[in-house]
Amino acid sequence: MRHFLNIRELSSEQLTHILDTAESFTSVDGQAVKKVPLLRGKTIVNLFFEPSTRTRTTFELAAKRLSADVLNINIATSATTKGESLLDTLFNLEAMNTDVFIVRHPESGAADFIAKYVAPHVSIINAGDGKHAHPTQAMLDMFTIRKLRKDFSYLSVAIVGDILHSRVARSQIEALNILGAKEVRVIAPRTLLPASVEKLGVKVFQDCKQGLHDVDVVIMLRLQKERMQGAFIPSEHEYFQLYGLTPERLALAKPDALVMHPGPINRGVEISSEVADGPQSVILQQVKYGIAVRMAILSLVISPEQNGAAIES
Amino acid sequence: MNNPNAQQLLEKLAKDLCIYMDKNNIRKPIFIGIRTGGVWVAKHLMALLNNKNELGILDITFYRDDFSRTGIQPTVKPSQLPLSVDDRHIILVDDVLHTGRTVRAALNEIFDYGRPASVSLAMLVQRDGRELPIQADVVGDSLTLNTTQHVKLSGPDPLTLEIVD
Numbered sequence: 484m485r486h487f488l489n490i491r492e493l494s495s496e497q498l499t500h501i502l503d504t505a506e507s508f509t510s511v512d513g514q515a516v517k518k519v520p521l522l523r524g525k526t527i528v529n530l531f532f533e534p535s536t537r538t539r540t541t542f543e544l545a546a547k548r549l550s551a552d553v554l555n556i557n558i559a560t561s562a563t564t565k566g567e568s569l570l571d572t573l574f575n576l577e578a579m580n581t582d583v584f585i586v587r588h589p590e591s592g593a594a595d596f597i598a599k600y601v602a603p604h605v606s607i608i609n610a611g612d613g614k615h616a617h618p619t620q621a622m623l624d625m626f627t628i629r630k631l632r633k634d635f636s637y638l639s640v641a642i643v644g645d646i647l648h649s650r651v652a653r654s655q656i657e658a659l660n661i662l663g664a665k666e667v668r669v670i671a672p673r674t675l676l677p678a679s680v681e682k683l684g685v686k687v688f689q690d691c692k693q694g695l696h697d698v699d700v701v702i703m704l705r706l707q708k709e710r711m712q713g714a715f716i717p718s719e720h721e722y723f724q725l726y727g728l729t730p731e732r733l734a735l736a737k738p739d740a741l742v743m744h745p746g747p748i749n750r751g752v753e754i755s756s757e758v759a760d761g762p763q764s765v766i767l768q769q770v771k772y773g774i775a776v777r778m779a780i781l782s783l784v785i786s787p788e789q790n791g792a793a794i795e796s
Numbered sequence: 797m798n799n800p801n802a803q804q805l806l807e808k809l810a811k812d813l814c815i816y817m818d819k820n821n822i823r824k825p826i827f828i829g830i831r832t833g834g835v836w837v838a839k840h841l842m843a844l845l846n847n848k849n850e851l852g853i854l855d856i857t858f859y860r861d862d863f864s865r866t867g868i869q870p871t872v873k874p875s876q877l878p879l880s881v882d883d884r885h886i887i888l889v890d891d892v893l894h895t896g897r898t899v900r901a902a903l904n905e906i907f908d909y910g911r912p913a914s915v916s917l918a919m920l921v922q923r924d925g926r927e928l929p930i931q932a933d934v935v936g937d938s939l940t941l942n943t944t945q946h947v948k949l950s951g952p953d954p955l956t957l958e959i960v961d
Binding site for chain 2: 500503504506507508509510511513514515516518519520521782783786787
């Protein structure tokens with residue numbers, strides 16, 4: 484697997500291979516020295532054109548636990564503000580003999596664009612591009628679900644909230660369908676649903692009561708105010724009244740349903756504190772597993788192709 | 797060359813290991829098997845020694861020295877070591893000692909879990925072809941093979957050994 488750009492081009496076997504490799508990295512957390520020498524001498528660049536806390540720090544930790552060297556490029560204070568073009572910045576970083584660029588960008592398609600122009604020795608990992616894809620987040624969500632529920636084939640999963648602006652939701656829907664989830668539902672007001680959303684392979688609900696009925700997993704999404712121009716919802720207060728995950732609403736799902744959220748959470752907007760901190764919430768486990776999943780993806784893009792076992796993307 | 801009898805080698809290994817531990821004053825050791833063959837051998841060995849403690853399992857994939865050539869093996873699984881190896885005697889078990897590179901990787905991994913009091917190496921079979929200064933403390937059998945031959949272990953129960961060209 485030279486690059487890791489999106490989920491939809493991968494097969495169920497390839498996704499499972501990533502999840503299995505991630506599973507083997509979970510034991511590193513239990514070592515006194517939380518490090519393995521696998522990527523010693525490799526240089527990994529965190530190239531973030533958009534703010535991020537969890538994704539950037541867990542990628543940095545993942546790289547360090549693989550013994551790689553990490554460069555964090557803060558674009559806001561870099562030469563791009565002096566007029567250097569994106570590709571010139573990339574060519575300069577390539578000239579420093581780096582191995583992987585982890586790219587976060589506000590424009591959809593940015594990671595694919597960069598992947599087309601980088602030197603053959605550099606791999607690109609998409610850490611979120613615009614409204615398009617956030618495949619490593621989807622993989623850590625799949626890892627969390629598989630860890631706690633084993634088999635996807637009998638799971639109903641509801642994704643609730645701002646589907647329109649969510650790259651996380653798109654990647655999650657693709658991953659859940661490829662891994663064979665029984666049913667993927669999206670629940671949102673019409674203004675926060677993309678046109679012809681059904682074509683993604685989901686059942687659409689605008690009413691939480693029907694949508695949450697008997698589901699095994701509830702994934703809440705953040706209202707992406709920074710991507711909204713104009714009025715998509717009357718007010719945050721009203722949104723919470725209709726779509727916020729409260730204990731009463733969660734009670735409509737299966738009694739042991741998992742509550743997930745890619746973070747950052749807005750308490751009182753899409754989720755109540757009672758639910759976010761409650762016994763069914765696995766939000767912090769998602770963060771923890773994010774490190775092992777990102778270790779797996781980093782080592783698989785750097786890993787040379789094997790006969791038959793290689794992942795193409 | 798006849799195939800070695802794995803059961804006989806296991807019994808010899810168990811007997812010699814007892815003598816070795818006595819002589820070196822090794823009490824309450826932790827057994828650690830290297831996945832996959834070493835885990836099988838260690839389980840049989842512990843059964844013969846009537847040792848009912850938990851077996852440690854190492855997967856050395858992330859410590860190999862040929863990652864840049866071969867990549868990640870698709871069969872990799874998590875290592876499982878007992879809580880602390882600090883100040884404990886360790887019996888490291890594997891099936892075949894050949895180049896010594898697997899044992900080098902295993903030693904590095906063990907030391908990332910803590911500082912053991914000692915590590916001893918028990919091998920079902922050793923053959924010629926060492927590329928590192930690593931020797932077994934106890935072995936079931938020593939073989940001299942030509943470069944195209946290798947020793948293949950099948951298991952887990954019963955264990956059988958085969959010399960393959």
